[in-house]
Amino acid sequence: MGWMSEQSAAGEGRPDELPEYAERVLEVAERIPPGRVMTYGDVAEWLEEGGPRQVGRVMALYGGAVPWWRVVRADGALLPGHELRALDRYRAEGTPLKQASRSAEGHLPRLDMRRARWDGAPADHS
Template sequence: MDEETFERVRAVVESIPNGRVLSYGDVAALAGLRSARLVGRILSEDGADVPWHRVLRSDGTVATHLREQQLTRLRAEGVLADRDRVPMRRYRWSPAP
């Protein structure tokens, strides 16, 4: 995987506003990638300094192994989960075309 791909994903994640979220698939589409899993891999390898917590599964659930940390960060930004699921219709960010 090349550095340009990493940077495109990081740029999309950095652009998600406070209090908003995207799915891994949304990030992939905006970064010009076909794979949501690739976004997850990139964030796990090189995402500590970007707002990774704003990226969720398509159903609004959070990363299992980072559940408490991710939900805490989202709550601090005003994103409220119903149990462990963020209502995507309410919080999904729609970037301007």
């Protein structure tokens, strides 16, 4: 049974066909420029549908095919279980980070949300 039966019950077509909301979330994730991030709530607000939990669920289920590390928690904490993979991506893209405090678990930095957050505006190429 599992997810196949859930999709059929939901009236979806082929099992590899994404729900429309999931497609829209992933499209927003793909638009975020390298070195920038949006929160789960930012993505929901951009779509004018759903909320942070719905966006988080889509990213957990389907986000592997898009730059998942650019959709983040509002507090700037790295995604649990994927911290080091995400950190490699952030460093490669030059995403603004805040140094970890000595009390931070695992001494992992956080995203500098004030500088890294993207509002969806086109990049300024001047």
